[in-house]
Every structure is written in structure tokens, then in C-alpha cells.
Amino acid sequence: MTDTGGQLRDEFPILAHTTYLVSHSLGAMPRAAEGKLKEYTDMWARRGVRAWAEGWWRLPLTVGDQIGRIIGAQPGTVVMHQNVSVCEALILSCFDFKGPRNKIVYEDLNFPSVMYVYEAHKDLGARIQMVASEDGITIPLDKMLAAIDEETLLVPISHVIFKSGAIQDVAAIVKRAHEVGALVVADLYQSVGTVPVDVTAWDVDFATGGSVKWLCGGPGAAYLYVAPRLRQQLHPRLTGWMAHAQPFSFETGPIRYADDASRFLHGTPSVPALYAAQAGYDLVEKLGVEAVRAQSRRQVGRLVERARAQDFTPRTPEKPEDRGGMVIVDVPRAEAVTRELLRREILVDYRPGAGIRISPHFYTRDEEVDRAIEEIRTILDTGAEKAHMTAGGTGF
Numbered sequence: 249m250t251d252t253g254g255q256l257r258d259e260f261p262i263l264a265h266t267t268y269l270v271s272h273s274l275g276a277m278p279r280a281a282e283g284k285l286k287e288y289t290d291m292w293a294r295r296g297v298r299a300w301a302e303g304w305w306r307l308p309l310t311v312g313d314q315i316g317r318i319i320g321a322q323p324g325t326v327v328m329h330q331n332v333s334v335c336e337a338l339i340l341s342c343f344d345f346k347g348p349r350n351k352i353v354y355e356d357l358n359f360p361s362v363m364y365v366y367e368a369h370k371d372l373g374a375r376i377q378m379v380a381s382e383d384g385i386t387i388p389l390d391k392m393l394a395a396i397d398e399e400t401l402l403v404p405i406s407h408v409i410f411k412s413g414a415i416q417d418v419a420a421i422v423k424r425a426h427e428v429g430a431l432v433v434a435d436l437y438q439s440v441g442t443v444p445v446d447v448t449a450w451d452v453d454f455a456t457g458g459s460v461k462w463l464c465g466g467p468g469a470a471y472l473y474v475a476p477r478l479r480q481q482l483h484p485r486l487t488g489w490m491a492h493a494q495p496f497s498f499e500t501g502p503i504r505y506a507d508d509a510s511r512f513l514h515g516t517p518s519v520p521a522l523y524a525a526q527a528g529y530d531l532v533e534k535l536g537v538e539a540v541r542a543q544s545r546r547q548v549g550r551l552v553e554r555a556r557a558q559d560f561t562p563r564t565p566e567k568p569e570d571r572g573g574m575v576i577v578d579v580p581r582a583e584a585v586t587r588e589l590l591r592r593e594i595l596v597d598y599r600p601g602a603g604i605r606i607s608p609h610f611y612t613r614d615e616e617v618d619r620a621i622e623e624i625r626t627i628l629d630t631g632a633e634k635a636h637m638t639a640g641g642t643g644f
């Protein structure tokens with residue numbers, strides 16, 4: 249990495265005409281994604297139905313292995329799905345809530361879609377305990393650990409919190425959970441590709457995340473890791489023929505689960521999404537997440553300093569090692585300021601109750617970080633945001 253960052257810029261067409269600081273939402277599209285999609289259509293056109301046997305059928309496992317290399321998982325332990333909500337629902341479908349161990353513990357800064365999946369199981373007997381943030385940025389680790397007890401079944405937490413970029417101590421949470429017989433589901437969406445992750449070293453039970461953000465992989469390619477030690481005892485109700493030991497024997501009646509990780513699949517996979525996603529993974533693997541993290545830490549620190557110098561409030565953990573790849577900057581009329589930044593081709597987003605979310609990634613130059621903060625200052629000084637006080641459209 250060079251001192252000013254900005255690696256592999258030529259690989260990302262959108263960088264030629266925007267200041268792209270929104271990889272916590274949608275990572276920039278790698279040029280190579282187009283080639284991957286062409287490979288997919290060529291295969292479909294030339295090989296037709298034979299494409300299944302020539303790679304498509306195994307794609308959720310082969311692509312899963314590439315993710316496995318990035319998250320420290322053993323080969324054959326990661327499968328691909330459409331999104332995190334499906335992966336969480338698939339995990340939940342392995343359990344019931346009839347016995348005393350029916351408690352689910354998670355943080356109130358968890359991603360809402362994840363909460364919706366767990367909350368929807370209350371009518372089956374699940375009890376939910378939410379651990380509250382005191383500052384809207386972090387979750388007190390001692391409170392999280394104390395909430396996990398002998399009645400806890402699952403602890404579905406975010407590694408990096410979407411509203412603040414704060415990193416949670418997954419290893420400590422796993423240790424506590426295992427002491428009392430509970431299982432942890434780590435949502436790695438906001439970390440993988442920018443913060444190093446090692447599911448094996450953590451000994452975490454389940455992990456999931458998607459490719460849209462730091463992996464620059466586009467929508468429709470989410471991963472599900474299940475610790476191999478748990479595999480044989482899990483029988484997902486959210487299932488289908490791809491999870492069968494012999495799908496092409498078309499057995500009628502109940503499923504006979506596969507012995508390998510394909511027991512965590514269901515029906516036909518999103519083949520085009522799995523092709524497209526590999527372009528982003530290739531670049532992340534090429535750079536290595538440790539190197540991405542080194543640049544990210546430096547630029548995140550720079551962003552925080554520049555914001556403070558302008559008297560803006562960065563809503564981020566104090567210690568650099570506790571920060572992921574994004575910084576939330578709270579300024580007056582932040583939503584309208586965001587709209588004006590977008591108009592000026594500085595791509596960021598806004599979250600209610602948080603502020604403007606700004607993220608450097610490996611393709612970001614230091615001067616782009618500086619420019620974002622300078623533009624916010626100029627917008628506020630000139631009142632340019634006032635034109636947007638009633639408009640919509642910063643939700644994504």
C-alpha cells in the first residue's frame with residue numbers, strides 16, 4: 249500500500265467520477281464483475297443444462313470455500329445463500345424453543361433485519377433479551393456477558409455494528425456462551441473485507457454475512473459458516489433438495505441430509521450472483537485483509553481527526569483498535585447535508601439517530617477523506633443543505 253492509499257483504482261470504474269465513501273453500504277463494482285457475468289452467460293449459452301454438472305451445482309460450496317479463506321474457515325464449511333436474513337432463519341430452523349433453554353440474547357444495535365427474524369420466533373416460545381447500548385455507539389461487554397446464561401440458546405451478534413462501526417469482542421462472547429452451553433451466531437457483514445476475521449480461532453458456532461459491502465461482491469451472495477463440530481447434530485427445517493444426501497435420487501418423503509456442508513443449502517442457488525461476487529473476493533484476497541485493515545485504520549483515524557478539527561462529532565469508539573471501517577459523523581441537518589454531498593458526487597449515506605456514514609476502503613485516497621470533511625464544512629457555511637430540507641432519497 250502507498251502512503252496515500254488508493255489501491256487498484258483502475259479496477260473500479262465509478263472511482264473515475266465520484267468520491268466513493270460508501271462501501272459500508274455498497275462496495276464499488278470491480279470492472280472484472282462484468283467478465284464474470286459474461287462467463288456465466290457464455291456457460292449458459294454454450295453448455296446449456298450441462299452447466300449444472302460442470303460447476304453451477306457445486307457453486308454455493310466452491311464460492312463458499314473462497315469466502316472460507318477470507319474468514320479463516322476450513323474448506324467445506326461455508327455455503328452461499330441469497331442474504332443474511334435467510335442464513336439466520338436457516339440457523340434458527342435447526343432449533344426449537346420448547347425447553348428451558350429458549351433465550352436469545354443480542355444487542356439493541358444489531359441490524360434490524362436480523363432482529364426481525366428472531367422476534368418472529370417468539371410465538372414458537374423464543375424469549376428475547378436485548379442488551380442496551382449506553383452511548384448509541386458500543387455495547388457494554390460486561391452486560392452482554394452477564395445476559396448469557398444457562399437458559400440461553402443463541403447469541404446472534406454483529407461483529408461490527410452497522411450504526412457506529414464499533415467492533416465487538418466476538419471471542420469473549422463465544423467463550424462466555426460456551427461456558428453455559430449457548431451458541432453464537434456472528435454477523436460479519438460489516439467486517440469481512442475490511443477487518444480481519446478468524447472464525448476458527450474464535451471457535452464461533454455460526455457466522456454469516458453478505459458481499460454487498462466491503463467485499464465488493466454485489467447483491468445475492470451471502471455466506472453461512474457452521475462449525476464442523478456441530479454439523480451432524482443439526483437438521484434445518486428450512487431445507488430443500490440441495491441439502492439431500494442424494495438429490496438426484498429424487499427420494500419421496502422426508503429428507504436424508506447430506507453429511508457435508510450442503511446440508512445447510514435448500515433449493516436452486518442464485519448462480520449469476522455467485523459469479524459476479526467472485527470478482528470482489530479476488531481483489532480482497534489479492535490485497536489481503538491485514539493490509540486493507542492497516543490502510544483503513546489510518547484513514548479512519550484521519551477522518552476522525554479532520555472531523556474533530558471542524559468541530560463535528562464523530563460517533564465512533566475512542567480507541568482506533570475498536571473501530572471498523574466506517575465513521576459516523578454527526579453534524580447539524582445531517583440528512584440534508586448528505587443529499588448535497590450526493591449531488592456533489594461524494595457518495596456517503598445517512599442513518600437516523602446516527603449521522604452521516606463515511607467509509608474509506610482500499611481504493612480510497614487520503615485526499616478524498618479530507619475532501620469529504622471539507623465539503624461538509626463548505627456546505628454548512630454556505631447553507632447549501634437548505635435546498636434539500638424536504639427532499640428524500642438518502643436511505644440506501
Ligand SMILES: Cc1ncc(COP(=O)(O)O)c(C=O)c1O
Nearest residue numbers: 331332333359361410437438458
Ligand atoms: C450488520 C448487517 N447485517 C445484515 C445486513 C443485511 O442483511 P440482508 O443480507 O438480509 O439484507 C446488513 C446490511 O446493511 C448489515 O449491515
